[in-house]
Amino acid sequence: MSNSVLSHVCDEAVFKKVFDTHFQTVRNFIYIKCKDEAQADDLTQDAFVKLWNNCKKVTRDKAVSYLFTITKNAFFNAFEHQKVVLKYKSIKKDKANIEDPEFLMREKEFQAQLNDAINQLSDKQREVFLLNRIEKKKYREIAELLDISVKSVETRMQRALEQLRASIKNYKI
Incomplete structure:
Protein backbone atom coordinates (compact mmCIF):
# COMPACT_ATOMS: atom_id res chain seq x y z
CA MET A 1 0.00 0.00 0.00
CA SER A 2 1.14 3.53 -0.62
CA ASN A 3 2.29 5.78 2.20
CA SER A 4 -0.60 8.25 1.70
CA VAL A 5 -3.21 5.51 2.22
CA LEU A 6 -1.54 4.42 5.45
CA SER A 7 -1.53 7.97 6.79
CA HIS A 8 -5.34 7.97 6.97
CA VAL A 9 -7.39 6.19 9.62
CA CYS A 10 -9.48 4.09 7.21
CA ASP A 11 -7.37 1.02 7.90
CA GLU A 12 -9.17 -0.95 10.63
CA ALA A 13 -5.97 -1.66 12.54
CA VAL A 14 -5.05 2.05 12.57
CA PHE A 15 -8.58 3.04 13.59
CA LYS A 16 -8.64 0.40 16.35
CA LYS A 17 -5.31 1.66 17.68
CA VAL A 18 -6.62 5.25 17.73
CA PHE A 19 -9.81 4.04 19.42
CA ASP A 20 -8.04 1.91 22.04
CA THR A 21 -5.46 4.59 22.77
CA HIS A 22 -7.70 7.68 22.91
CA PHE A 23 -11.29 6.69 23.70
CA GLN A 24 -10.93 7.09 27.47
CA THR A 25 -9.00 10.35 27.17
CA VAL A 26 -11.59 11.92 24.88
CA ARG A 27 -14.40 10.62 27.10
CA ASN A 28 -12.79 12.05 30.24
CA PHE A 29 -12.22 15.38 28.48
CA ILE A 30 -15.89 15.77 27.58
CA TYR A 31 -17.09 14.36 30.92
CA ILE A 32 -15.30 17.24 32.66
CA LYS A 33 -17.37 19.65 30.56
CA CYS A 34 -20.78 17.95 30.76
CA LYS A 35 -20.62 16.16 34.15
CA ASP A 36 -22.89 13.42 32.74
CA GLU A 37 -21.43 9.95 32.14
CA ALA A 38 -24.08 8.86 29.65
CA GLN A 39 -23.74 12.06 27.63
CA ALA A 40 -19.94 11.79 27.70
CA ASP A 41 -20.14 8.20 26.43
CA ASP A 42 -22.61 9.16 23.68
CA LEU A 43 -20.62 12.17 22.52
CA THR A 44 -17.38 10.20 22.47
CA GLN A 45 -18.93 7.30 20.55
CA ASP A 46 -20.48 9.73 18.06
CA ALA A 47 -17.07 11.35 17.55
CA PHE A 48 -15.49 8.00 16.70
CA VAL A 49 -18.35 7.22 14.30
CA LYS A 50 -17.74 10.58 12.58
CA LEU A 51 -14.03 9.84 12.48
CA TRP A 52 -14.72 6.51 10.78
CA ASN A 53 -17.22 8.10 8.35
CA ASN A 54 -14.63 10.76 7.45
CA CYS A 55 -11.57 8.53 7.68
CA LYS A 56 -10.37 9.41 4.17
CA LYS A 57 -10.33 13.10 5.08
CA VAL A 58 -8.53 12.72 8.42
CA THR A 59 -4.87 11.84 8.56
CA ARG A 60 -3.53 9.66 11.32
CA ASP A 61 -1.62 12.53 12.93
CA LYS A 62 -4.77 14.73 13.01
CA ALA A 63 -7.14 12.04 14.31
CA VAL A 64 -6.84 12.94 18.01
CA SER A 65 -7.38 16.67 17.52
CA TYR A 66 -10.28 15.85 15.18
CA LEU A 67 -11.87 13.71 17.92
CA PHE A 68 -11.47 16.41 20.57
CA THR A 69 -12.87 19.08 18.24
CA ILE A 70 -15.86 16.98 17.14
CA THR A 71 -16.67 16.00 20.73
CA LYS A 72 -16.33 19.54 22.07
CA ASN A 73 -18.46 20.99 19.24
CA ALA A 74 -21.14 18.34 19.74
CA PHE A 75 -21.26 19.17 23.45
CA PHE A 76 -21.58 22.89 22.78
CA ASN A 77 -24.31 22.25 20.19
CA ALA A 78 -26.22 20.12 22.70
CA PHE A 79 -25.68 22.76 25.38
CA GLU A 80 -26.95 25.55 23.11
CA HIS A 81 -29.97 23.43 22.18
CA GLN A 82 -30.72 22.85 25.86
CA LYS A 83 -30.49 26.60 26.51
CA VAL A 84 -33.08 27.22 23.77
CA VAL A 85 -35.38 24.55 25.21
CA LEU A 86 -35.06 26.01 28.72
CA LYS A 87 -35.60 29.54 27.44
CA TYR A 88 -38.77 28.43 25.64
CA LYS A 89 -40.03 26.70 28.79
CA SER A 90 -39.17 29.80 30.82
CA ILE A 91 -41.10 32.04 28.41
CA LYS A 92 -44.14 29.78 28.68
CA LYS A 93 -43.84 29.77 32.48
CA ASP A 94 -43.35 33.54 32.59
CA LYS A 95 -46.46 34.07 30.50
CA ALA A 96 -48.41 31.92 32.94
CA ASN A 97 -47.04 33.87 35.92
CA ILE A 98 -47.11 37.34 34.41
Missing part, protein backbone atom coordinates in the same frame (compact mmCIF):
# COMPACT_ATOMS: atom_id res chain seq x y z
CA GLU A 99 -50.49 38.22 35.83
CA ASP A 100 -49.88 36.63 39.24
CA PRO A 101 -49.58 39.60 41.67
CA GLU A 102 -47.54 37.59 44.17
CA PHE A 103 -45.08 36.62 41.42
CA LEU A 104 -44.78 40.23 40.30
CA MET A 105 -44.14 41.35 43.88
CA ARG A 106 -41.44 38.68 44.43
CA GLU A 107 -39.85 39.55 41.09
CA LYS A 108 -39.71 43.22 42.08
CA GLU A 109 -38.17 42.33 45.46
CA PHE A 110 -35.62 40.07 43.79
CA GLN A 111 -34.69 42.78 41.27
CA ALA A 112 -34.18 45.24 44.12
CA GLN A 113 -31.95 42.77 45.97
CA LEU A 114 -29.99 42.04 42.80
CA ASN A 115 -29.45 45.76 42.22
CA ASP A 116 -28.28 46.15 45.82
CA ALA A 117 -25.90 43.21 45.42
CA ILE A 118 -24.49 44.70 42.20
CA ASN A 119 -24.03 48.04 43.93
CA GLN A 120 -22.06 46.32 46.73
CA LEU A 121 -19.47 45.06 44.24
CA SER A 122 -16.19 46.91 44.04
CA ASP A 123 -16.03 49.49 41.26
CA LYS A 124 -13.72 47.27 39.19
CA GLN A 125 -15.90 44.18 39.64
CA ARG A 126 -19.12 46.07 38.90
CA GLU A 127 -17.59 47.63 35.78
CA VAL A 128 -16.52 44.23 34.38
CA PHE A 129 -19.80 42.59 35.37
CA LEU A 130 -21.96 45.25 33.70
CA LEU A 131 -19.82 45.37 30.57
CA ASN A 132 -20.09 41.60 30.20
CA ARG A 133 -23.64 40.90 31.30
CA ILE A 134 -25.46 44.07 30.28
CA GLU A 135 -23.46 45.33 27.31
CA LYS A 136 -22.63 41.75 26.18
CA LYS A 137 -18.94 42.50 25.68
CA LYS A 138 -16.48 39.61 25.53
CA TYR A 139 -13.63 39.42 28.04
CA ARG A 140 -11.12 40.34 25.33
CA GLU A 141 -13.13 43.46 24.43
CA ILE A 142 -13.39 44.45 28.09
CA ALA A 143 -9.65 43.96 28.56
CA GLU A 144 -8.91 46.25 25.61
CA LEU A 145 -11.45 48.83 26.76
CA LEU A 146 -10.09 48.95 30.32
CA ASP A 147 -6.47 48.46 29.26
CA ILE A 148 -6.02 45.39 31.48
CA SER A 149 -5.24 41.74 30.78
CA VAL A 150 -7.92 39.20 29.94
CA LYS A 151 -6.83 37.30 33.06
CA SER A 152 -7.64 40.38 35.17
CA VAL A 153 -11.08 40.54 33.57
CA GLU A 154 -11.63 36.85 34.33
CA THR A 155 -10.56 37.31 37.95
CA ARG A 156 -12.77 40.36 38.48
CA MET A 157 -15.74 38.59 36.90
CA GLN A 158 -15.20 35.47 38.97
CA ARG A 159 -15.05 37.46 42.20
CA ALA A 160 -18.11 39.50 41.21
CA LEU A 161 -20.13 36.35 40.50
CA GLU A 162 -19.02 34.74 43.76
CA GLN A 163 -20.07 37.82 45.71
CA LEU A 164 -23.42 38.05 43.86
CA ARG A 165 -24.15 34.37 44.46
CA ALA A 166 -23.40 34.78 48.16
CA SER A 167 -25.65 37.85 48.40
CA ILE A 168 -28.55 36.34 46.50
CA LYS A 169 -28.24 32.83 47.98
CA ASN A 170 -30.02 34.04 51.10
CA TYR A 171 -32.97 35.41 49.14
CA LYS A 172 -36.14 33.33 49.42
CA ILE A 173 -38.23 33.19 46.27
